Amino acid sequence: MIHVENLSKYFGPVLAVNNVSFQVENNEIVGLLGNNGAGKTTIMRILTTYLPASSGIARVAGFDVMTQSMEVRRRIGYLPESIPLYPEMRVEEYLAYRAKLKGVDRKQRTSRIGYCLERCKVEEVRRRLCGTLSKGYRQRVGLADAMISDPPLLILDEPTDGLDPGQKAETLGMLRELGRDHTIMLSSHMLSEVESLVQRVIIIRRGHLGLARKLSELESDDVIVVEVRGPSDQVAVALRNTEGVAQVTPKGGEDGLAFFEIRTHQRKDLREQISERLAKNGWPLRRLDLRRRSLQDRWNEINNWDEFAAEPTPRGTTAVTT
Amino acid sequence: MPSKAITQPPDTRPGSSWRNQPDTGPSVMRRDDPKIARGIGLAAAAAIVFGGMAMALQTSGRVTPLGTGWAVFLLTIGIAGLLFHAAFDSDVQIRRVYMAFAYLCMVLGGFLMVVPYNNQPGAWFGQGFLCLFLGLLFLLAFLRNEDDAWMRKYAENIIGCAGALMALIGLVGGNIRGEFMLPYGLLLALLGLGYCTAFIVVRGIGDDFAYRAGLGLGGLGVLAFLIALGRSALPPLFHKFGWLSSTPQEYLMPAGLLLMLLGAMYGLTSLALCSDNRLVVMTVRELAAQFYSPIAYIVLFAYVFAHWLAYWMYLGQIIDSPTPVPEPMVRGFILQWTAVLFTIFIVPVITMRLVSEEKRTATLEVLLTAPVEEGTVVVSKFLAAWLMFMFIWVPFLLFLLALRVLGGQPFDYRPLFSFFTGLGITAAGFVSMGVFFSSLTRNQIASGVLTFAGMLFLLLTFLFQGLFRESVWTSVFKHMSFIDVWFDTLDGKLVPTRLLFFATMAIFWLFASVKVIEARKWT
Numbered sequence: 001m002i003h004v005e006n007l008s009k010y011f012g013p014v015l016a017v018n019n020v021s022f023q024v025e026n027n028e029i030v031g032l033l034g035n036n037g038a039g040k041t042t043i044m045r046i047l048t049t050y051l052p053a054s055s056g057i058a059r060v061a062g063f064d065v066m067t068q069s070m071e072v073r074r075r076i077g078y079l080p081e082s083i084p085l086y087p088e089m090r091v092e093e094y095l096a097y098r099a100k101l102k103g104v105d106r107k108q109r110t111s112r113i114g115y116c117l118e119r120c121k122v123e124e125v126r127r128r129l130c131g132t133l134s135k136g137y138r139q140r141v142g143l144a145d146a147m148i149s150d151p152p153l154l155i156l157d158e159p160t161d162g163l164d165p166g167q168k169a170e171t172l173g174m175l176r177e178l179g180r181d182h183t184i185m186l187s188s189h190m191l192s193e194v195e196s197l198v199q200r201v202i203i204i205r206r207g208h209l210g211l212a213r214k215l216s217e218l219e220s221d222d223v224i225v226v227e228v229r230g231p232s233d234q235v236a237v238a239l240r241n242t243e244g245v246a247q248v249t250p251k252g253g254e255d256g257l258a259f260f261e262i263r264t265h266q267r268k269d270l271r272e273q274i275s276e277r278l279a280k281n282g283w284p285l286r287r288l289d290l291r292r293r294s295l296q297d298r299w300n301e302i303n304n305w306d307e308f309a310a311e312p313t314p315r316g317t318t319a320v321t322t
Numbered sequence: 323m324p325s326k327a328i329t330q331p332p333d334t335r336p337g338s339s340w341r342n343q344p345d346t347g348p349s350v351m352r353r354d355d356p357k358i359a360r361g362i363g364l365a366a367a368a369a370i371v372f373g374g375m376a377m378a379l380q381t382s383g384r385v386t387p388l389g390t391g392w393a394v395f396l397l398t399i400g401i402a403g404l405l406f407h408a409a410f411d412s413d414v415q416i417r418r419v420y421m422a423f424a425y426l427c428m429v430l431g432g433f434l435m436v437v438p439y440n441n442q443p444g445a446w447f448g449q450g451f452l453c454l455f456l457g458l459l460f461l462l463a464f465l466r467n468e469d470d471a472w473m474r475k476y477a478e479n480i481i482g483c484a485g486a487l488m489a490l491i492g493l494v495g496g497n498i499r500g501e502f503m504l505p506y507g508l509l510l511a512l513l514g515l516g517y518c519t520a521f522i523v524v525r526g527i528g529d530d531f532a533y534r535a536g537l538g539l540g541g542l543g544v545l546a547f548l549i550a551l552g553r554s555a556l557p558p559l560f561h562k563f564g565w566l567s568s569t570p571q572e573y574l575m576p577a578g579l580l581l582m583l584l585g586a587m588y589g590l591t592s593l594a595l596c597s598d599n600r601l602v603v604m605t606v607r608e609l610a611a612q613f614y615s616p617i618a619y620i621v622l623f624a625y626v627f628a629h630w631l632a633y634w635m636y637l638g639q640i641i642d643s644p645t646p647v648p649e650p651m652v653r654g655f656i657l658q659w660t661a662v663l664f665t666i667f668i669v670p671v672i673t674m675r676l677v678s679e680e681k682r683t684a685t686l687e688v689l690l691t692a693p694v695e696e697g698t699v700v701v702s703k704f705l706a707a708w709l710m711f712m713f714i715w716v717p718f719l720l721f722l723l724a725l726r727v728l729g730g731q732p733f734d735y736r737p738l739f740s741f742f743t744g745l746g747i748t749a750a751g752f753v754s755m756g757v758f759f760s761s762l763t764r765n766q767i768a769s770g771v772l773t774f775a776g777m778l779f780l781l782l783t784f785l786f787q788g789l790f791r792e793s794v795w796t797s798v799f800k801h802m803s804f805i806d807v808w809f810d811t812l813d814g815k816l817v818p819t820r821l822l823f824f825a826t827m828a829i830f831w832l833f834a835s836v837k838v839i840e841a842r843k844w845t
Contacts, residue, residue, distance in 0.1 A: 051842060
């Protein structure tokens with residue numbers, strides 16, 4: 001659905017986005033993470049065709065955002081961070097106006113507006129002037145506007161910002177349901193929120209791409225670390241024969257010690273079975289540990305990466321994540 | 323630190339269903355307090371009783387402390403107060419009483435329109451028109467509060483049927499008999515348009531029947547326009563080519579012109595209500611936004627004041643003049659300079675917020691990420707401001723009408739056609755300049771000041787002509803001076819080269835505005 005290749009954006013001397021590449025598949029929920037000023041909004045504005053890239057290619061649903069901007073705009077729903085609404089219009093008038101602009105068929109318009117009002121929980125304020133709404137309600141009206149034409153791609157800049165905890169949970173739940181048949185790209189500062197929702201994360205730091213991977217791939221990085229006193233080749237065979245073990249990687253050893261990293265099928269925690277197998281063979285166990293890196297760890301790692309500041313050359317995803 | 327995403331099964335995640343909490347609304351909602359509305363309604367009823375009694379006593383030839391003027395004033399205030407009460411008191415008994423009153427007004431109005439008096443059919447037409455107009459207003463106020471579906475549908479259908487009937491009688495009758503057009507056909511067609519529009523708006527364009535009614539309204543308008551155009555233009559042409567031996571009777575004035583105007587109004591109303599064309603949708607929103615803000619009313623009031631001033635000054639000149647005032651009479655209005663001076667100020671006021679406001683509030687971002695071209699955005703804003711500018715000249719026509727009615731003397735109205743053509747083209751130049759300056763900045767004041775400077779320059783081109791005697795600058799300034807164009811058109815002259823200057827100016831500024839908005843995409 002989204003294909004970004006070597007994307008860069010300069011604002012005069014400021015390099016807001018530096019050689020960023022990533023892909024998002026259909027019906028995937030992707031979280032765009034980064035500190036304030038990292039370049040998240042700029043990337044979103046480029047994808048929504050509002051701003052051009054200085055260099056690089058960005059495609060949405062196979063259409064180039066620069067040269068086929070109208071085709072792209074027909075396929076996206078965008079919620080900007082500041083949620084601009086016309087203050088003099090009533091909520092349902094505004095949605096009707098937006099539905100007309102986005103080409104929603106006249107016969108379906110009323111039901112579509114009703115659906116979005118209900119789904120975004122703004123039915124109670126449908127007759128209110130947009131200018132009198134609170135931040136949370138503006139946010140939800142903006143979300144209803146993004147959804148009004150049922151576009152295949154939703155680009156949401158901090159969609160839960162300003163919502164109370166209950167509304168936040170509801171919105172996330174709604175996005176999760178929408179994500180079954182829509183592609184959603186959302187930006188956020190809240191890692192826990194994103195972690196519970198998205199299938200793919202993209203972390204941006206100072207315009208550079210820090211990470212762009214599926215969460216499932218990150219999760220598959222979990223390894224069991226074993227340090228055992230015994231013959232390395234025999235221990236390796238015993239470990240491989242343990243049920244559920246997918247891969248055993250020897251990591252060397254000295255003085256009769258052997259180190260291994262073990263990956264298991266379906267990320268099963270096999271520490272007990274492994275210790276049992278090793279004890280049965282009479283090999284003393286020195287260390288048995290599950291090494292798991294959370295998104296927070298990755299985030300901290302990327303944000304502590306001093307090279308970003310010093311060295312502006314582009315970095316691939318693998319260089320940072322491994 | 324273990325991650326929740328990895329360990330927690332999907333079903334127990336927070337917000338796993340978006341329906342898990344009821345929507346409680348932003349605040350506690352309460353019904354409108356009808357106390358104020360009832361107070362106003364009571365005062366309004368008293369005003370109607372006093373005004374009505376004074377009017378009735380005067381009609382029977384008695385002298386009352388309240389003069390006719392006061393009686394009319396009290397009646398008007400009273401009806402306005404009752405309408406307010408009808409709109410804001412949703413009590414079921416009260417709203418149904420107003421419903422009954424509305425139906426009564428409509429039946430009475432229909433009866434008064436057709437009943438003959440002293441062997442004169444239509445003698446009470448004016449009163450009937452007023453009753454039907456009030457009937458529509460009260461029925462709309464009733465519909466604002468009514469929640470019974472059957473009652474609503476019944477009232478909506480009555481509005482629709484009455485509207486269709488009046489529109490047909492007005493337009494068809496006006497076509498059959500030219501003398502019926504003024505005033506009966508015109509008033510009926512206008513009222514019919516009001517009723518039909520109310521029906522479509524209340525039903526909502528999503529309703530198939532209302533949509534078809536809207537299309538029908540447009541079709542009727544186009545048909546009326548074409549027939550009136552044909553009847554006005556073809557017989558004189560046939561006569562000129564010798565295909566028609568007898569001299570045809572003039573149809574254009576007033577019946578043909580009025581029918582064409584009505585047809586255009588019907589067509590435009592239908593377009594505004596039914597069209598999904600993005601340019602139309604955005605122009606209608608922009609125009610509505612002008613009326614939601616106080617700007618439209620301030621501007622309208624200012625122009626009414628300007629024309630009123632010109633009217634009294636000109637009237638003084640006519641009365642004091644020892645010799646008859648030469649034609650074209652209408653030129654005298656513009657020569658009072660009030661309209662010219664007000665235009666310099668009003669163009670910036672109308673145009674200053676158009677694009678700059680969208681830039682400031684970032685609504686331009688959501689607008690331009692929807693499938694809308696930059697050109698459409700600019701042209702819709704230009705059209706809305708241009709229509710607004712042309713609309714505020716309506717009081718000018720009303721004062722001319724007053725001059726004709728109160729003066730009792732006919733005058734040459736034909737320069738008005740050329741004047742409004744010239745005004746429309748020069749206004750396109752002004753407004754497009756305003757749109758351009760508005761697109762340059764987020765600051766409304768800055769754009770307003772720049773547009774004012776531009777308008778002042780165009781005014782000075784007229785005033786400076788005298789400074790350059792017979793030099794090339796005289797002719798340059800003469801081309802740029804809109805006042806010269808206005809004077810020419812008031813003399814009945816449409817000079818294409820001068821008009822072309824303003825038309826080109828409009829195209830240039832609009833093109834430049836589109837480029838300014840597109841400039842964000844230049845890398």
